[in-house]
Amino acid sequence: MDKLKPQDWIPLIKPYAKPNTLRSLRQVADTLLPLLLLFFLAHKALSLSLLLTLALDMVAALFLVRLFILQHDAGHGSFFPKRWMNDLLGFFTGVLTLVPYHHWQLSHARHHATSGNLDKRGVGDIYTMTLEEYLKATPWERFKYRVYRNPFIMFFIGPIYVFMLSYRLPLGYGSEKPSVRNSVALTNLFLALLLAGIVLLFGVKTLLWVYLPIQYLAGMVGIFLFYVQHQFEDAYWEHDPRWEHLKAAMEGSTYLKLPKVLQWLTGNIGFHHIHHLAPKIPNYHLPKVQEEVDLVKVAPTVTLKDAFQIAFADLHLHDEATRKLVGFREAHRRLRQKAARA
Template sequence: MQNNDISSEPRTIMRALKDYRTSRIARSIIELLVTLVPFALLWTLSWAALSAGHWLGLLITIPAAGFLVRLFMIKHDCSHGAFFSSKGANEWVGRVIGVLNLTPFDFWRHTHRHHHAHSGNLDRPRIGGIDTLTVEEFRALPRNKRQRYRFYRHPLVLFALGPAYLFLLDNRLPVGFMRAGWMPWLSTMMTNVAILVVVAAMMWLVGIGPFLLVQLPITLLAATIGVWLFYVQHQFEDTYWEHESNWTLQEAALHGSSHYDLPRILRWFTANIGIHHIHHLSSRIPFYRLPEVLRDYPELREVGHITLWQSFASVRLALWDEEKHRLVSFREAKV
């Protein structure tokens, strides 16, 4: 148990969090096994259930998608070098999981690090996150681009069409990074080849139709959950956005990331990613140690606190109001 006397100043908190950055090899291996093995078993069970009725197989894909989300979160920890103490172990476990969730690990790690480095900065390209305009930026757009942004921010696009496009199509090419060197291409193309090999092997084993009937629902549901989690972690009313002259990494981490307080079972499936403000303050903390921080420093529980029920209200938010310093809806912005 740590001393609970901690300043609310982000830099002080970051220094205190260094004590939690050590991964535990046995715990990491167990977390990987209790996620990967049930996912494989549920996938097989869903395929076997197809003969008893398609709806039964579809029901089984729901928990399977939950385990796929948890695998993504383990890969996320690997991208920060947090899951294992070994750099090589983090990279290769991350790459293998990247094949399962259709995400090129090294390229995704590159864009995700940009997100961590510039989240909440109005003057930096918003790479690796949900595109968010200020009210004034939106008003300055020509009509066709305003309509395009409205379409992009529609819930059906953000949480249905968007995730499907992102994981099935967008991740297949390093769009927007064509001149960024060999890494985006190598990461993406090698992942594509590995996906092709795995998909071809599975189709040969179980058949094309059964494979698609099992894998597509799992992938699409997991993708939607993943995008929703990422959205809620930064798109809440009192989040943090500033121009570079006033922006600080520490303030953006603590106040621009939510504490998404989920029910216990959902916290497990999402690998504590809801404790996002702590994660952004110290991304090297393994996900299974994040609850230790809230236990030792309970005052951090209320920073950016959002419940599951409260999170649904964030769907209407679409623009950053620089005068009110909060996210607002199109209606509130009167645009």
């Protein structure tokens, strides 16, 4: 891999970067229609059992995750051959997923361009400090970072903050652009109309026990998937100018090998290494690339069990000396050693 140049590997994957309009439309149908049906069934189940309602919410949340993957493909221009088709789908699915399409699209493109780059962290990613940065930080800065990286905060509070609060405001990367601000405002307008429609047609109880839990659970799954596909012990990190796109994809992203049902429900996002290598490949072609292109088989494979271990492991700081993620225990051990020598 060290010797491969773009002209060596791009021809291997380029044939797969062609969307099929009929197949894409079929994905929209087999995702959106079950989602709407599950929402209606969960609404009806409120009169029978709250537990049954929440169970249906969980299944619906997985379909909402799948819908986001379609929005995600549209954001890369890989779902339909025409830009306007991608943008139309992206905007309206963004209302359903709470993710303002153009705002997210801009920061996510930055994530792809800088993933694993130590000099360009902090946009569209889960921020990772280096061990040296943490050791030099003030106690308050270290405390804030520990809170941010705490699994409870990340996976249980994160969905509320990210999807329900922060995406309602045109903040952060690209917020000065009128297209981003307009995207957020228009998404919020359509979202307000959607919420009003749910209350009028189904009632406040459905909003509280069906709509909001579906959004919350989908957000939790989404953050979990994104986290475990980049935050593993041997994840690739490098400074400019040594940073390489191919290595960032193959060594900085995992192949999350999920059971077939979950692979389908998550829109093949487990083939994350391939997606980072070539984001123009539609999600439905990713399994074929994994099967047919030897180049992508070097990426670290992670099972669902491994993913849960990664999510709750003490791996939060990149140690540039060992080129591995280490934990707060190691950092605090070094801080104690430093204090003892002082």
